[in-house]
């Protein structure tokens with residue numbers, strides 16, 4: 001059973017005057033432990049697809065099975081639970097709570113999972129140590145560099161031990177060197193068995209993955225294995 | 236478990252948010268503060284009046300009628316009653332003879348005078364001349380000794396019964412029974428001490444009075460006219476008939492023609508009750524008006540600030556939803572914030588009300604039982620819930636993707 005199975009996923013934005021066909025029938029299977037890059041020109045529907053996979057958004061039509069569960073039939077509450085337990089999101093804009101320190105930001109998914117205080121702090125600290133921020137627990141986002149902020153976001157994505165980590169242009173706001181550090185982190189997470197789906201514009205970034213899916217105008221244009229894979233070196 | 240954690244997180248966020256916008260929060264709570272001050276003060280005075288009233292009303296039995304020149308609540312017609320004839324002490328005897336409903340009749344007259352015991356003295360003590368039946372009409376018991384007897388009244392003996400406060404002030408630890416004291420220079424022997432009665436309507440003490448046989452009183456203060464005849468009736472159920480009978484007797488004594496109006500008043504406890512209810516009603520109506528008005532204004536203020544807060548934190552809502560916050564969790568977060576702001580106003584209002592209570596105490600008795608404080612807190616929480624629910628619901632329904640995109 002594939003981890004993710006998309007059947008004819010369609011997403012239409014109804015703007016009244018016109019309808020935007022963001023996704024026009026996506027069929028896709030992703031196995032557990034895969035590292036997939038999604039590429040495509042701007043406006044091709046990459047983020048829309050990621051949001052549907054991450055249960056942040058629901059398709060207009062089509063079926064989505066996550067771990068064999070038909071997600072398209074779930075209620076808002078059940079979707080929230082899936083986002084909490086099964087999905088770890090990493091965004092281009094980091095999306096950290098500005099007033100909370102690194103530790104609290106990472107604790108957030110655990111709070112909504114109902115993990116009690118001491119265990120929660122311990123897990124959040126471990127996740128931050130895993131991304132190399134063990135010494136920045138009490139820094140607020142504006143006291144951290146871009147790369148460090150993205151690490152906090154990755155720690156937050158990791159902390160609930162999700163089935164999939166979804167990253168929508170995680171290096172888009174970072175310089176090449178910092179971006180490479182982040183990619184090294186993803187490589188490491190992948191080598192530990194995490195499933196990773198990553199959206200990117202840059203071919204060099206995509207070549208960290210095992211498989212590249214190209215999208216154009218809301219449809220899959222190509223889906224192929226990476227032969228010359230790059231494995232980033234840490235530091 | 237999950238609920239408590241989320242509540243804890245909500246409290247934390249709410250406090251952060253309130254402290255991050257101190258001035259805004261303070262201004263928002265103003266309406267609630269005024270509302271809570273008003274509702275608390277209202278309840279404090281109503282409660283205070285009620286307590287004073289309940290402890291006083293027993294001094295005026297429900298089954299006792301007071302025949303007097305003045306009605307208790309003359310209102311604007313006071314000039315009408317001014318020219319009435321005074322009530323004569325002798326009416327008491329006539330009423331006692333003729334009335335079928337009366338079980339005890341006692342005339343009372345009073346004056347102020349000085350009490351002296353050795354070097355101790357009390358100025359301006361109310362001296363009341365009455366008869367032995369007063370003990371039945373006054374609804375008061377004797378603590379030590381006894382009340383004056385019929386024989387003592389008839390023989391106009393120089394005996395007196397003193398109030399609890401007089402016993403305390405003049406005699407201290409000494410047993411006053413059988414001892415002599417001087418009233419307006421004349422020697423009286425104390426035969427009894429009345430039990431403590433407290434202040435009438437929280438204002439005038441009933442315990443610094445001294446009672447003497449009415450004949451003695453007339454010899455000492457011959458210029459005092461204008462008695463009150465107190466009449467205790469047999470049966471509460473027959474009070475209307477008793478009043479009619481008394482009016483008839485009085486009209487005969489006064490030789491009034493059928494077309495002439497009563498030139499006396501038959502007062503009863505109920506009048507006091509009515510006046511009390513009226514006062515409480517006015518305080519209640521005014522207080523309620525101010526309260527409702529300011530709470531509506533305050534509630535709208537809170538609602539407004541919550542809409543602003545939801546708008547400002549759209550992105551935060553998106554982030555929280557992305558990591559697994561349910562709609563209920565978001566709803567709770569904003570509801571808790573609204574309740575906290577409102578509760579803050581409530582607590583500040585309560586403190587102000589207690590302080591202002593000391594000022595009000597100079598005019599009206601106030602009292603702050605626990606339920607008044609709890610009610611105020613409950614009201615402020617309710618206002619928080621009512622004004623927070625719509626913004627919080629709106630926040631809970633926000634689309635996660637849209638919210639994350641919000642700048």
Ligand SMILES: Nc1ncnc2c1ncn2[C@@H]1O[C@H](COP(=O)(O)OP(=O)(O)OP(=O)(O)O)[C@@H](O)[C@H]1O
Pocket residue numbers: 013015020021022040041042043044045046047048049
């Ligand atoms: N909320 C929305 N309302 C209307 N149209 C939308 C909305 N969100 C996305 N779209 C449209 O859907 C299409 C796909 O958008 P999407 O954000 O998925 O593109 P993308 O591939 O992620 O682009 P980029 O590389 O620029 O991030 C675009 O044409 C976009 O204009």
Ligand SMILES: [Mg+2]
Pocket residue numbers: 046047048168
């Ligand atoms: Mg995008």
